[in-house]
Amino acid sequence: MPTLQRSELEAFPLLENIPTAQLEWLCEHVEIDELKSGDFLFEKGNPVDHMILILEGEFEVYFQNGNNKKTFGTFKKHDITGLLPYSRAKTATASGVALTPSKIAKLPRDKMTSLITGNHELTEVLVHEMNNRIRNTTHMEVQNEKLIALGKLSAGLAHELNNPASAIVRSASLLQQHLTSLPADFKKVIKIKTDDKVIDEINDFMFQKLSQKPSNLSILERSELEDELYDWFSECSLDDKYDLIPLLVDYQFDTDDLLRVKDLLREEDFNPVLKWIIQNMTTQKTVDEIREASDRIETLIKSVKSYSYMDRNLDFQLLDIHEGIQNTLNVLNHKLIKVGHEVTTNFSNDVPKIKGLPGELNQIWTNLIDNAIDALPDEGGLLNITTEKTNNFVSVYVTDNGHGIPEDIVNRIFEPFYTTKEMGQGTGLGLDIVLKIVKQHKGEIKVNSEPGETTFEVCLPIK
CATH class of the missing domain: 2.60.120.10 (Jelly Rolls)
Structure with a gap:
């Protein structure tokens, strides 16, 4: 040998x-x-x-x-x-x-x-090497966990931002096409013979309608109104009359509204005026869609800034945990709406602001909510987040109706590197990080699980 x-x-x-x-x-x-x-x-x-x-x-x-x-x-x-x-x-x-x-x-x-x-010196060197190995391995896995989480958030935000951005591009294109048709219709409008009183009345009526946001009619209500307008327009001489009906339905124009406008005008003036009204409605709706998409982008950016606490003091500070939870839901919204999960929040008005590290607390909500979403069934997923004040503590409950945590592993889920997820989807450090942050805030975390209902309770001191 x-x-x-x-x-x-x-x-x-x-x-x-x-x-x-x-x-x-x-x-x-x-x-x-x-x-x-x-x-x-x-x-x-x-x-x-x-x-x-x-x-x-x-x-x-x-x-x-x-x-x-x-x-x-x-x-x-x-x-x-x-x-x-x-x-x-x-x-x-x-x-x-x-x-x-x-x-x-x-x-x-x-x-x-x-x-x-x-062999004292040899043992000392080897123990020091073991400590370095543990430290390096843990650091590497923590970084890996952060990269996995960042990848999920980045993919979700890209998806969330892409939808309103695409809506803006689409609406702007439609608006541009719409504006090119205005000159031809304008010739017909300026030939109308009527007095200022009629014009003012039509204007007031039209802007009254436009000031109301398009209502979400039920399928039955929308169908009935469409049938009513189709019947009314069947004797109308407009070339694109049936193309106008969906927009009229959006603003809930019915036959009484159309007759009201028609009675104010000469027969030959009604069609140009109706087209002019609908063109204003088209412009208004397109602008509203652009504004709504822009507001969505602004909300997402604010949520991300608030979620990450960019440009803010990173020390312990008074904070509203509801704001952090809601920002986390906004950031993870893509995972929720993709398969139609239902989310309910029951935020107690009695919950005061607490002293905490906002960025770290957001890691708690992210890990718990993300894990809950992953555990939800393919259909009928329910996620509930409840808060309450109990004596000198604030409790946050994150409950899902997923498959539950098996009894034989429920006591291991907070162990570092323990994970039940597929390769690349987690390192087993998510709940370990949650536990460390909760302890850092002098709080407690508990879990109660059975098939169809799993609840994580985070209890944090107010002071």
């Missing part, structure tokens, strides 16, 4: 200041192993029972979930991995495979006690 030379250990940067006697102890107790390309250094789920020193070669470390593979990093010559002193790792959470022919030294678990008791 090949043996390890002390000079090979002295080449490890991590071990360069370790006393000679301790390096010789390590040489005596390790096992040497040679691996071919494609051989496993360790496999997910297998016991972690050796400290591994990489003498030659390179290894890829990755997660495997079904057919999905996600590379996590690499181990190279002079890296130390596997079991380290005081580590509580029992099984591997990832797999490591040799990319090149490699050579490793392995210290078995049963030698770890002797390592700790008889």
